[in-house]
């Protein structure tokens with residue numbers, strides 16, 4: 001089966017690799033903690049200088065927003081799949097037979113809630129977005145109205161997890177979608193979402209789908 005990718009796979013050069021380095025640094029700082037044999041004040045100065053260098057190059061926010069939301073932009077900057085977003089794992093979602101979408105992700109300590117486990121809000125974030133992509137894939141999408149999660153088992157860190165979503169049914173402007181996070185055969189989290197077919201205008205464009 002050839003999997004159709006619905007979200008952006010990170011590029012191996014350019015912005016995606018710079019963002020991947022930032023993601024790695026955030027995880028490394030969290031892993032190291034404050035009691036390391038390193039001049040953290042000096043490190044902070046060097047990192048702040050780098051941040052200032054990039055900030056100084058950024059276009060006007062309004063222009064950047066137009067750029068972000070044009071073309072495939074929707075898949076590049078979001079906090080779940082976006083390779084340009086350092087807080088995204090990032091999750092790559094593919095279409096599956098039967099209309100569902102799914103991707104595998106392995107989450108480290110920046111996403112920790114209970115000891116050694118993924119934070120419940122992170123599970124909700126991954127599922128909210130995955131259901132949204134499943135809706136877009138099915139052809140009728142909208143904004144999340146209500147999202148209900150059932151946390152069946154603790155979600156382990158440092159483990160391959162499959163995040164899956166599919167659209168159940170559409171009635172008028174209401175879209176019901178379901179999803180799961182699984183490890184092997186075991187369902188760890190179940191989600192039910194009620195999305196409302198409403199679309200905000202993308203910056204620089206009329207309302208679009």
Ligand SMILES: CCCCC/C=C\C/C=C\C/C=C\C/C=C\CCCC(=O)SCCNC(=O)CCNC(=O)[C@H](O)C(C)(C)COP(=O)(O)OP(=O)(O)OC[C@H]1O[C@@H](n2cnc3c(N)ncnc32)[C@H](O)[C@@H]1OP(=O)(O)O
Nearest residue numbers: 078128129132133136141142143144145146194196198209
């Ligand atoms: C990267 C993110 C991109 C987001 C793009 C969005 C679209 C997708 C496009 C491409 C897809 C690609 C990727 C997308 C991936 C992820 C998507 C992320 C999703 C989000 O992250 S999105 C942010 C969180 N989300 C909000 O920020 C919503 C704030 N909220 C509102 O904007 C309104 O509140 C709204 C629109 C919900 C309703 O407003 P409205 O005025 O259109 O609705 P109205 O009153 O006409 O009700 C009509 C019928 O829906 C029922 N109803 C109303 N509200 C309900 C609710 N909350 N729950 C359950 N049922 C509800 C009524 O009870 C009535 O039912 P009935 O007809 O039976 O009486």
